[in-house]
Each structure stands twice: as C-alpha cells, then as structure tokens.
Amino acid sequence: MSETLSRRSFLKDTALASTEAFIAGVAPVAAAAAQTQATAPPERQPVALTLRVNGRAHALRLAPETTLAEALRGPLGLSGTKIACDRGACSACTVWLDGRPVCSCMLLALDAEGHEITTIEGLARGDALHPVQAAFIEHDALQCGFCTPGMVMSCAALLEQTPRPDAEQVKQALAGHLCRCGSYPHVLEAMLDLAGSPERRP
Ligand code: FES
Ligand code: FES
Known part of the structure; x- marks a missing residue:
C-alpha cells in the first residue's frame, strides 16, 4: 500500500462510498412506499x-x-x-x-x-362458566391454555348439537385442533364426564 493511500484512509473512503450508495438506494424505496400508501386503490x-x-x-x-x-x-x-x-x-x-x-x-x-x-367471552353467563369451561377446569384439560379457547368453542358447539356425545364424536369435533401440550386425553375425559358417558376413563 502506498504512502498516499494508507490502510486507514482506504477503509474510510470505502465506508463513505458504501454509506452513500446505501442512502442512494434506500431513499427511492422509502419514497416509493410512501407514494404507494398515498395512492392506495379504493379497494385497499x-x-x-x-x-x-x-x-x-x-x-x-x-x-x-x-x-x-x-x-x-x-x-x-x-x-x-x-x-x-x-x-x-x-x-x-x-x-x-x-x-x-x-x-x-x-x-x-x-x-x-x-x-x-x-x-369464548360470550360463553359464560355472568360469573357462571359454561359447563364445558367448568369441565375443562375440573379435569385439568389445559396446560399453557393457548389452544383452550378454540377447543372449548368446538366442544360447546358439539354439545349444542349432541348433548351426550360418545368418544368418537368428541374426537371428530376436535379434529384439526392442535395442542402442543398434549392435553387431548384430559379434554376427552372432561367431555365424556360432561356427557355422563360410560366411556369415561377410570
Ligand atoms: S390461528 Fe387460525 S387455524 Fe391456527
Ligand atoms: S394446552 Fe398448551 S397448546 Fe394446548
């Protein structure tokens, strides 16, 4: 490297050039985004x-x-x-x-x-939980609880149609519900208990 082009000045010039190129590239993108927002079509x-x-x-x-x-x-x-x-x-x-x-x-x-x-906020009647909510609590049918509102809604809908579902009907109602905590057996137990089913686990 020559005396007139030291390592320090080379790095400094390169950094400056990169920054200018970056700014030159970003400015049009930001301007285009603002323009798109301002001219969003009526359907948006x-x-x-x-x-x-x-x-x-x-x-x-x-x-x-x-x-x-x-x-x-x-x-x-x-x-x-x-x-x-x-x-x-x-x-x-x-x-x-x-x-x-x-x-x-x-x-x-x-x-x-x-x-x-x-x-899920519409299921309880004042302080009285929906029977499915109460059964979930009684049977520890939840862990982290993230899947629980969805499961409760499907179980409650099943009971509206089928007041005494069997195990297969409960499983059908829960098809598509993913629970990473693996609470399925307790959910099934809660529902069969609620239904007064002889299939309830001992
Ligand atoms: S969040 Fe809607 S199906 Fe998963
Ligand atoms: S209780 Fe945690 S995902 Fe179902």
Missing part, C-alpha cells in the same frame, strides 16, 4: 362495517384484508380468541359463526358481517 381503503359479537353490534372501520380474528383481538379487544398459525392449520382461533365453529383467521371480517359471532 378502510371500509365501514358492523359486526354482531356476543349479542352486541359493533360499528367498525377496517382494512378490507382484516381477518375476523384480527378484528376480534384488535379493535374489539376480545383477546380470548387466539391466533397461532394464522393459516387454518391449528384451530386455536375457533369462534362460532351462527352457532357453527369456524377458524376466524381464515375468514375476512367483511364476510362475517350479517352473521352472529360468538367468542
């Missing part, structure tokens, strides 16, 4: 809608791509509904739509308008 602008949740109507303004799960947990503050996979693979986000269990991460909030939505 927030829209007004009303969701009926747990018996009450809620007027909202949401981006059209907002899922029902996001609407429940965000503006409506109903965080009992969990989002785990966010792609329809675990059922943690299960709520009722007109009494039927659905994955709320797979449903746009817009598509839930006009339907009756029930969340």
Whole structure:
C-alpha cells in the first residue's frame, strides 16, 4: 500500500462510498412506499362495517384484508380468541359463526358481517362458566391454555348439537385442533364426564 493511500484512509473512503450508495438506494424505496400508501386503490381503503359479537353490534372501520380474528383481538379487544398459525392449520382461533365453529383467521371480517359471532367471552353467563369451561377446569384439560379457547368453542358447539356425545364424536369435533401440550386425553375425559358417558376413563 502506498504512502498516499494508507490502510486507514482506504477503509474510510470505502465506508463513505458504501454509506452513500446505501442512502442512494434506500431513499427511492422509502419514497416509493410512501407514494404507494398515498395512492392506495379504493379497494385497499378502510371500509365501514358492523359486526354482531356476543349479542352486541359493533360499528367498525377496517382494512378490507382484516381477518375476523384480527378484528376480534384488535379493535374489539376480545383477546380470548387466539391466533397461532394464522393459516387454518391449528384451530386455536375457533369462534362460532351462527352457532357453527369456524377458524376466524381464515375468514375476512367483511364476510362475517350479517352473521352472529360468538367468542369464548360470550360463553359464560355472568360469573357462571359454561359447563364445558367448568369441565375443562375440573379435569385439568389445559396446560399453557393457548389452544383452550378454540377447543372449548368446538366442544360447546358439539354439545349444542349432541348433548351426550360418545368418544368418537368428541374426537371428530376436535379434529384439526392442535395442542402442543398434549392435553387431548384430559379434554376427552372432561367431555365424556360432561356427557355422563360410560366411556369415561377410570
Ligand atoms: S390461528 Fe387460525 S387455524 Fe391456527
Ligand atoms: S394446552 Fe398448551 S397448546 Fe394446548
């Protein structure tokens, strides 16, 4: 390395050149992003809608791509509904739509308008837990509890249709619910106990 180009000055010049190139590259990207936001097409602008949740109507303004799960947990503050996979693979986000269990991460909030939505917060009657909630507690049917609201919603929906389900029907109702803690045997026991089934484990 020559006397006129020392290692220190070489590194300094290189760093300066890199920084300038970085800034020159970033500035247009940031400007383009701002422009995109300002010129978002009408179909991406927030829209007004009303969701009926747990018996009450809620007027909202949401981006059209907002899922029902996001609407429940965000503006409506109903965080009992969990989002785990966010792609329809675990059922943690299960709520009722007109009494039927659905994955709320797979449903746009817009598509839930006009339907009756029930969340885990809507199951209890005041201080009185829903029988499924009470049975889960009695049978230690949860550990971390992240999958529990979704499982309770599916189990409660099953009881609405089939008050005395057998083991196969409970397993069918829970198909698609993933529990990384492995609470399935206790959930089954809770449900069979609730149903007064002779299949209850000793
Ligand atoms: S979070 Fe909706 S299915 Fe997993
Ligand atoms: S209790 Fe932890 S994931 Fe089911």
